[in-house]
Amino acid sequence: MGDGKKILFINRRGPYGTIYAQEALEVALVGAVFDQKISLAFIDDGVFLLRPGQSTVGLQMKQFTAAYRALGDFEIHRVYVERESLQVRGMKEENLMEIVTGPDGGTRNLVKVVSSVELMDVIHSQDVLLND
């Protein structure tokens, strides 16, 4: 299977207005199963994806954001949220869901809030960027 590429999925939109974020998550999980080194970034309205307790009752759509909590099971351990995007939306780190790894990898929260400058470094270190 080789070493796998470093692939960053950049999520910029909220959860249910479009299908982008859901598709990106599916592709990210499949990529992880095939040994790619996957990271996820949440910027702009993408930060809304990580609000916990979302309900799709009445939307007739699948509630897909719960699956972000399974990222640790798929060995996806790099999850970045841009601080500036949170700030302009009046959100704080504690408004985001926690994504913890299982007992194998400890129980630390994988969600890391970073500045846009720090995120730029992450972006520059990738082999592939997938931007919605």
Add this chain to the structure above:
Amino acid sequence: MSLEYKGRTLETDKDGFLQDMSEWSPEIAEHMAALDDLALGEDHWEVINYIREYYEDYRIAPAVRILIKVMGRRLGRDKGGSRYLYRLFPHGPAKQACRYAGLPKPTGCV
């Protein structure tokens, strides 16, 4: 495609996965397994129930490698190994167990 069960017709995809999860019942799982010449024992049910719980939590059906890992964590190493799971579900543990569990095809399964 579809599955006939007690005079009802249940819609399935081309690989036999139920289209409507809410139609599932344990009896349907037994029926699907019987069509594959398999009788579901306690060990099978442990896996099927675990996959259903996982789906309830995360809204995804785990691919085989993920299943092996999370089952090992849950049930101990002797039960989580791929050999153990393949012995229970010879057609591929994630695919076969998810189908009996009434869930969609596992994510990462192509």
